[in-house]
Amino acid sequence: MSEEQVRENPFYAAPESKKMVTLIGVYLGVIANLLVSSTNATLLPVAAAELGGLEIYGLAQSVAGVLGVCAMPIFGFIGARQPQLKRLLLAGGLGVGAIVIFARAIAMNFWVIIIANVFWGLVSAGVFVVGFTMVRDMFDQKKAGFYLGLNGTMMSIAMIAGPFLGGLVIDNVSWRVWSWIVFAFLALATVLVFVFGIKATKEQVAGMAVKGGSFDFAGGAAVTVFLAMVILVLSLGGSYVPFGSAGSWTMIAVGIVALIALVFIVRKKGNDAIVPLDAIKDRNTLVFSGTNLLHNLGQMSITFFVPAFVMMQLVNDPLVGMLGAALAGGMVTVCLAIPGLFLGPIWGKMIAKDSSAKRAMTIANVFRIIVMGALLFVLVPTTPAWVIFLIVLLAGIYNSNMTVAMSAGPQIQLKPELRVTGNSVVQLGQNLGAGIGVALFTFVIGIDPVYGMTICIAISLVCFVVLFFITLFLKKGGDATQQGRQ
The missing domain is CATH 1.20.1250.20 (MFS general substrate transporter like domains)
Structure with a gap:
C-alpha cells in the first residue's frame, strides 16, 4: 500500500497487537459458530426431550437462518458506508450470539431456545460479512489471503471437535454444560473485539467509506420479508405449514410482493439501496x-x-x-x-x-x-x-x-x-x-x-x-x- 492509502485506512495502520487481537476474535467467532451448527442435531432434541417440545424442536433450527440471511446485507450496507462501525458490528454480532447461547443454557422452556435462536444469524452476519472484510482491511493482499485461508483450518477444527467433544459432553454430562462452553468462546471473542480491537473515527475512515444516502429502511424491510418467506416456506413446507396449504400460499404471495417491491426500490435508489x-x-x-x-x-x-x-x-x-x-x-x-x-x-x-x-x-x-x-x-x-x-x-x-x-x-x-x-x-x-x-x-x-x-x-x-x-x-x-x- 502507498503512504496515502495507509493514511486512509486506519485498520491497516493500526498496531500489530490490535490486529492480532481482532483476528483472534474473528477466529473464535468462526469456531463458536461451527461448534453450534455441528452439534445442533444432537443438542436440540435432547433439550426438547428434557424441557418438553419434541414435536417442535426442528423449528429452533429452521428459524436460526432467517434473520442471518436478512442481516447480512444490512451489516454490509452499514459497514460500507460507516467503516468506523465495523468493530461495533462485529462485537455486537458476537455479543448477541453469546446472549442466545446464555438463554439456551438457562432455559426452562423450549420456546425460550426457539425465540433466542431467531437472533443467532447475527453472529454469521458479524463474522462472515464484517469480520472477513476487517481482516482484508488490516493486512495487505498476501497476508490477508493467508489469514483468511487459515479461517478454513479453524472451521475444520470446529467441525471435528464439535461432533466428538459436543457429543461426549452432551451424552455424559449435560447439554447445558456444552452450551456454557460455547458461551465462553463467544463471550471472550466479544470482549477481545469490543475492548481491545481496532478503533477508528469517522474522520479516519472518510477515504474508505462508500458514499451514499441514508439507510434504506424500505429496502431492508423488503429483503427481510422476501428472504424470510423463502426460508420459512422451504423449512416448514414438509411439517408445520405443508406445501399447498393456505398458509404456504400466503407466505409465497407475501414473498413475491416483497420481491417486486425490492426490485422497484433498487431501480429507484441505485447504489443507495440495501442491495446496491x-x-x-x-x-x-x-x-x-x-x-x-x-x-x-x-x-x-x-x-x-x-x-x-x-x-x-x-x-x-x-x-x-x-x-x-x-x-x-x-x-x-x-x-x-x-x-x-x-x-x-x-x-x-x-x-x-x-x-x-x-x-x-x-x-x-x-x-x-x-x-x-x-x-x-x-x-x-x-x-x-x-x-x-x-x-x-x-x-x-x-x-x-x-x-x-x-x-x-x-x-x-x-x-x-x-x-x-x-x-x-x-x-x-x-x-x-x-x-x-x-x-x-x-x-x-x-x-x-x-x-x-x-x-x-x-x-x-x-x-x-x-x-x-x-x-x-x-x-x-x-x-x-x-x-x-x-
Whole structure:
C-alpha cells in the first residue's frame, strides 16, 4: 500500500497487537459458530426431550437462518458506508450470539431456545460479512489471503471437535454444560473485539467509506420479508405449514410482493439501496454469489443426509457395528473436515498469488464432480462404510476450497468500494443455498424413500456441473465491471 492509502485506512495502520487481537476474535467467532451448527442435531432434541417440545424442536433450527440471511446485507450496507462501525458490528454480532447461547443454557422452556435462536444469524452476519472484510482491511493482499485461508483450518477444527467433544459432553454430562462452553468462546471473542480491537473515527475512515444516502429502511424491510418467506416456506413446507396449504400460499404471495417491491426500490435508489445496484451488476459478485448458493445447495446431500444413510442403511456393516451407528454417522462430518486442516492456508496462498480464486476453484470443482459422480453409483446399502468415508474425505478437498474461496476471494477480487456490500450479497448464497437444499432433499426423500437419496445426489451433481462453468466467468479485480461500462 502507498503512504496515502495507509493514511486512509486506519485498520491497516493500526498496531500489530490490535490486529492480532481482532483476528483472534474473528477466529473464535468462526469456531463458536461451527461448534453450534455441528452439534445442533444432537443438542436440540435432547433439550426438547428434557424441557418438553419434541414435536417442535426442528423449528429452533429452521428459524436460526432467517434473520442471518436478512442481516447480512444490512451489516454490509452499514459497514460500507460507516467503516468506523465495523468493530461495533462485529462485537455486537458476537455479543448477541453469546446472549442466545446464555438463554439456551438457562432455559426452562423450549420456546425460550426457539425465540433466542431467531437472533443467532447475527453472529454469521458479524463474522462472515464484517469480520472477513476487517481482516482484508488490516493486512495487505498476501497476508490477508493467508489469514483468511487459515479461517478454513479453524472451521475444520470446529467441525471435528464439535461432533466428538459436543457429543461426549452432551451424552455424559449435560447439554447445558456444552452450551456454557460455547458461551465462553463467544463471550471472550466479544470482549477481545469490543475492548481491545481496532478503533477508528469517522474522520479516519472518510477515504474508505462508500458514499451514499441514508439507510434504506424500505429496502431492508423488503429483503427481510422476501428472504424470510423463502426460508420459512422451504423449512416448514414438509411439517408445520405443508406445501399447498393456505398458509404456504400466503407466505409465497407475501414473498413475491416483497420481491417486486425490492426490485422497484433498487431501480429507484441505485447504489443507495440495501442491495446496491453496482454489486448486482458486478460480474465477480454474481459469480461468487451463484457458486456459494449452488455449493451449499448441493453439499447438503452429503452434510445432512449421508450421515443418516450410514446410520440407517449400513447397520450390518462391520465397521459401523464396531464404531456404533452414531459415531459412524459422525465420521462423515469428520472425514469432510480433515482436509481443511492443512489445505486451508494452501488454497488461501494460491488465491492471493493469483489475485483470483478462479484457478483454485476450478481445481476443486474437478474433485466435486468426481466425488458426486462416485456417490451416485456407490451410495447403496451393500457398499462398505470405509468406501463412503474415503469418498467423503475426497469431498473435503473441494469443501475446504469453498470455505477459503468464499472468504478470501471476494476480499481480493471485488473492488474496494464493493468489498463490503458485495461480500454481503455473496454470503447470502450460503444460507439461501443451505435452506433450499435441506428443504428440497427432505421433500424428495419423503416422496421416494427407496430412490430418494440417489435422486438427491443426482440433483447435487447437476448443481456442481453448473457451478463448474459459472466459475470460469471469474475475472481478476474489477475487470468484468470495468469492461461492462466501456
